[in-house]
Amino acid sequence: MDYARIRIIRAGPLTTIQDAGRPGWLAHGIGASGPMDRGSFDRAGFWLGASGRAGIEFSRNGLSLEIDHGRIVVAGDGGHFGVAINGRRKKWPFRAALKRDDFLEITPGSAGNYGYLRFSGDFELPEVLDSYATNTIAGFGGVEGRSLRPADELTIINPRLRVESRNLSAMPAETGPIRITWGLHADMIPDFVRQGFIERPFLISDKLDRMGVRLDDPTGLFRDFLLRSLISDPVLPGDIQILGDGTPVVLMVDHQPTGGYPRVGTIIGADFDRFAQLRPGTEVRFEPVSVERAQTIRRSIIV
């Protein structure tokens, strides 16, 4: 059997194995997980023509790895990172053929919280419910259900060495408000609070992970308006919950499957990836759209 093996030399926090996730198990209390920025994960795979199903999601500090055995083609995308192979810098996003003893270093860049590496073959890892995705909250999937760390070795079986040569291009940076649909509990939130939510600025706080992103509320909108807890209902990524102390939290892909905090709104699917990449300190404004409008926006992106 032909294989390649990579060894992790340096990994920032929240570096995990992800694939398209394991949707469909919410009734068993299991969230879908998967990449925080699905679009970038998919693009990194696209640069290889056809890649392995899973990839590595890394965070702002980047990642270094070494090829221990064999040959492999790799591509990276998501946010804006620095990348060098054996000390020679490349442009981001990138694609490269690597062989034994090659050293790939991804360094912090100018934008984004998450980047992705995809490879020209599948990892030799156990699947959990047909997925390699790491569920960081329940601790399963990926490598022993945990973040990657230095000295971890990953084997890629039957790597392809010829890939389609697709022209690499960076996604134009999208700006503007993050669009939401009003939430389940919008009817129990007074008009002036809803109005405040779309008029006032919020900031991405430094408390963010794969479960959720806490927002700073510099004008104290929710500090002055405390909402009581409710009976638990199912929640989904993008839901904006207001905690008991007034902190807004946007639920992300490793969210708990149910929640009992009031929800103001839900970030639309088309803006979720962009939101996930916003760094701490970034100002964010929300703009309400109808469900139908949200679907039209998404359709225009996909088709």
Added chain:
Amino acid sequence: MSAPAPRPDLPLLQPLGDSALLVRFGASLDPAANRAAIGFANVMAKAALPGVIEVVPSLVSVLVRYSWSIISLANLMGEIRLLLSAPKPEQAATITHVAATIFDGEDIADLAVHLEISPAEFIRRHNETALTVLATGFAPGFVYCGFHPEALNVPRRSMVRAKVPAGTVLFAAGQTAITSTPIPTGWHIIGHTAFRNLDLAQTPPTTLRAGDGIRFEVA
């Protein structure tokens, strides 16, 4: 539990983001709303509407995830209203599970004091009522089982414990819960069980279904 006032606006259909909606049968946890949610989730799953990706029963609501490229929100809501207005199917006979439990939980003494009964009497009363699996949620394989009689109702603890192991039997708010993964909890710990609801190597990965019967016994 006292009967809540009827809500003519229930069940309520509410979009949740741009690719899901929630059908809610109550605003607070009561047995009728829970039964209605579980019953509707079964009807919805059986109907297998094109474009419906996932049906998730919860305590008093049902999450429906759909693909808007196959069914529009308006059409889906129409289909759901039709299903809701159809006669309720006969409830299938349910399975009753037994959770053999060692009642050595560190909060039993406090609970007994709070309820003004002995610890042994608390355990006896706890196991007296045949319970129903109300929902799976909060964490993988975590089940809510209810309802105990009003006389056993105690609120949650004010302090949250950082982590309790899988198989911990918890008690609060008229319910008993079983953990399947290590989780933080504000519920009272009353014991532990060898029963494991979650096995990630199996498909489906959990044993207990919402609506199943469950009895707790002294192991």
